[in-house]
Amino acid sequence: MIHPAISLPRLIAHRGFSAQAPENTLSAVRAAKEANCSWVELDVQLLGDGTPVIWHDADVARCSDGRGALQDFNWASASKLDVGSWFGDSFNGERMVQLKTMLSLLDELDMGANLELKVNKGRDAIALVDRVIPMILDALPAERLVVSSFDLNALKRTRELAGPDRLALGSLFTSLPPDWAKRCQAVTAYSIHVHWPRLKRAQAQAMREAGYQVLCYTVNDPSAFEPHWAWGIKSAITDVPASFQRFLGDETTQ
Template sequence: MKHPTISLPRLIGHRGLSSQAPENSLSAVRAAHQAGIDWVELDIQLLGDGTPVIWHDLDVSRCSDGRGSLRRYDWSQACTLDTGSWFGDHFSGERMASLEAMLALVVKLDMGINLELKVNKGRDPIALVKSVLPRLMQVLSPQRLIVSSFNQVALAHARQYADASQLALGALFGSVPGDWHYQCQAMDAFSVHVHWPRLKRPQAQAIAQAGYPLICYTVNDPSAFAPRWGWGVTSVISDDPTRFKIPIT
């Protein structure tokens, strides 16, 4: 089945422009846009009351002034957290981004998202998909969205929700498994996402030859990564894409 016509840029901001602003924040996405980056990678989870929020960790301690697991918070409690001061005084008072607020910003700025369904330990992948997918697809065009995950249940349920012509799915791996092609075919994946230090040249070439865009994460050393562009890599996800001396788009 034909996939959405997605024109991926060479460089994608990791959790926004996370070298310059708190990760997964509205400020980080604004910073990416100001730097000329028009695609960002973000993480999505559910609070304890089912509210979808842009957040990576299982708990809130690393990136806020709060403590405890994300699932212990409802939206009203999450809104009291300062999610910016840990990064710098300039971001004091930054609040956790809801999915609705992030989507509104992305649409306003005409950006694209690689949204990772983050299924941390003890969380329900199906509940996450049911909450997130309808909202995503109502707001974003298929050409501006890739949904990825390490969790096979989440990806399988996402594919049941929308076929390949409506929703691009990214198969997210640490190391490329031996059955990567089978997994991609099973979910009718659009792209393959790999932790770049673990990627081998024959794997990269096989992925490219099979017709999948190859996206490498999280690339913060342009010189070390440089030879891999010749392996058939489509895009890289970086904390600071501005360090790369290649066109962003």
């Protein structure tokens, strides 16, 4: 199967450089760029009014000065939230980011993105896909884009909207299920993204032999992860790319 000619880096900054700046913000992506990261991983959801935003949680409590479910906010109310002060005083006044704004920044910085379709409990996967995927396809070249999700319905609908030659899809798993191959085949996946502490060497080998790129999340200990590179892992999604860069040295971009 023909996929876009993607050149994944060894390191992908998780929610931007989220150890350096508040996650899923413009500041986090700029910090990743300044740290010589060429790719970031970001989460995409819809507000209650259908506005696509870069956000991970089902609510806003952890990463803002507000309270309430994300779906209960429209853009007028969400845009007033301070999403930076929880991280540090230097980020006071940081605002939630619309997808369109983030896509513009990624294009400006010539960065690649693993955009996760975040389908939290009770949310409509199809509505998310139908709103988000056309925007993404219009904004970024196929060579700098992977769309991933834990939600199989979201991935299936995405594949209906874009063939494998136009959009690379990543199947996300916490633990690799027995039917992983069937699930990946159903969406003509390009990559498999797994929680690294639960990954076994034989599983990594099987995925690689089946033709998939293997990405691991969220990897924040370069030394503990070191043996896994020999398993054929393509990329580590990490909060601390600078620590990895120091550990790997000249191997970082290989």
